[in-house]
Amino acid sequence: MQSAEGKLARSCVLQALRCYSTAVQDMEQTVMLPSLLREVLCEEDPDQAAADEDLYECYLRLKDIRAVVESGLVLVDDHRVKAHQALDRTLEPLLEAEPEAVFHFHLKGLLSVIGNLTKKSQAVTAKYLDIVGLTN
Template identity: 45%
Template sequence: MQSLIVQQQNNFLAATMSKYSSAVKNMEQTVMLPSLLQDIPLEGQDEAKDARASSENLYECYVLLKSIKDTVECGLLPFEDLKRQINSAYDMENEDEADLEKLFYVHVKGLCTVFYALTNKANTLTSRYKEKIGLSS
């Protein structure tokens, strides 16, 4: 029974990552001139919450979303950076090793939440770019 739950959770994570990658690919195909995004600040209801934790303008957001997609799809994060991030995250965790299943689900939920937010950000950026160049539908 537990293996079925883990398999469903893995499929959910894969689907979430796939939706994110698709949204960023759509963004990349739509945004032909990323430099047009440099003067457009992050604003609006949805972005206002995320602005404090992310880029200052849509161009920086565009670069960030592409970078994360490349890391997700290809694992392009240099090994030393990855090792440092894992070690710092591990140091911050004070969870009991006996409850690894609970810790696993907490992290999967966190990843899904991040990918959901990044997917929305990519879709918003694509829409705002279309508005900027007059292609809004």
């Protein structure tokens, strides 16, 4: 039997994933000419790693992530594997913590990432509408 906290966490994650999937679907339906997003830089914090990424690359990445979220199949990319291995080494002390603390840490991180991806999808959609002159 699941605890109330477990049901709430699952509901919260499912809702966040639905919001993300809907935002990407909205983006795909709105962006009829993705090539218009080429060479339009993302308006992100300069501290973020993807600051040099254009909106076209961002558009493709958001669609790829949605495909992974919906299918559950994780594609292996050698370049990203090395980055993940470095991240795993920095998180090793966390693995020695209580399982409940690890769960809450990852749940909070997952919800944060999904929220950021949802906002990014909405931003790409808004920028595309701005480019084609369909905003207010």
